[in-house]
Amino acid sequence: MTGSVVVGYTATDAGADAAALGARLARSIGATLHLVIVLPTEGTRSAAVPPERAYEDVIRTQARKWLQDAVVRLPQELVRSGHVRFSESFAEGLIAAGEEFDASVIVIGTAGGGLFGRHRLGSVASELLHSSPIPVALAPSGLAQQDDHVLPRVTVAVGTRPGAEGVLDQAVALAGAAEVSLRLVSLVPFDVPPGLDTGAIRLAGSEHAHRVLAVAAEQLPDGLGAVVEEAPGETVEDAVAGLSWLPGEVVLVGSSRLAQPRRLFLGSTAAKMLHELPVPMIVVPRTRNEAGDR
Known part of the structure; x- marks a missing residue:
């Protein structure tokens, strides 16, 4: 993972959380950090606000x-x-800033009212x-109140759906740049239709995870390790809640299979993970150019 880190900043607790996560990532990979405030353009302001210079x-x-x-x-x-930028939407302005600064990641905080650490x-x-x-x-609520950290480890959720290889590549790149170990958590048990034999699903998930582990181990720089950790549970939420987390680490997930190439689309599995992730x-x-792209 190369390039700068762009933070969508607001003068709020969520903005402070985003800035803290941006600093953590930038320190870990030696990247430049850009804080960006996006203000509305004239056409998006309320009619009650005079469009004056x-x-x-x-x-x-x-x-x-x-x-x-x-x-x-x-x-x-x-x-x-x-940096101050003007745009019709905050998200649009951040994407433009990310492209302008050749960002490897855009960082934002949680919406107001979120539980601490969630x-x-x-x-x-x-x-x-x-x-x-x-x-x-995505920075969870309260991140700015934690001690300063660099990344101690990178966790990546791996499955078999389109996009899995790209996620692994990004995770390996981030772990390599930060010079930390990589943990793989298999999502294969949640990528198959319900009703199949549980034992067979678990076995398939374990085999797939170890195949991916071998690929990751070959890509990581010498001296950096990779491990597979089983996530017990019948649901995504149970599996995530059963995992242990190091202070300061991050988890990478892929976009939904519904996503257009080179675009994000948050899938149901990732959305469920967010409910439990600290x-x-x-x-x-x-x-x-992934299999299945048209």
Whole structure:
């Protein structure tokens, strides 16, 4: 995983959580961090708000002040900067900024009202998770209140649906750049139709996970390990709740099979995982030229 880290920043607790996760990722892989505030363009503002240059100057000045305050609070060893952008939507502006800065990931916080340490998707996250061509990292509520961390490990949820290879490639790249180990968790038991023999499903999932493990081990730099961990449970939620998590780690998942190539689409499995995850999730777009693409 190369390129910069772009954070969708707001002067809120969710913005602080996003900035903290962005800093964690940037420190771990040696990337430049860009905090981006997206303001509405003239055509998207309420009719009650006068489209005057003076108004634009006021909100731009305030946004820059928020960015300055946020940048100062970031780890001093980071190469970091703040930017104000105007767009018809926050998500659209972030995607444009991600492409402008050659971002490897766009980071956003949870919607207001989420439980501490958990995820709650708002409109911006939902829009990004159904349109972005760049991986999106979701910061759970309260992340900014945790101790500063670099990544101690990367977990990747692997399955057999289209997009699985792309997710593994991204996870291997992130683990390699951060110089940490990789943990594989099989989603195969949840990728098959209900009603099949449970024992056979588990066996197939274990075999698939170990095949993927062999591929990952070959791709990782020397000295970095990869392991498979079984996630017991009859549902995705049970499986995620039964896993142990290291402080500071992240989990990567793929887009739904409904996603267009090089676009995100949050699938039902990833959405279910979010309900139980106490760590950040990075959702990876489907790549082009995969089996099944048309």
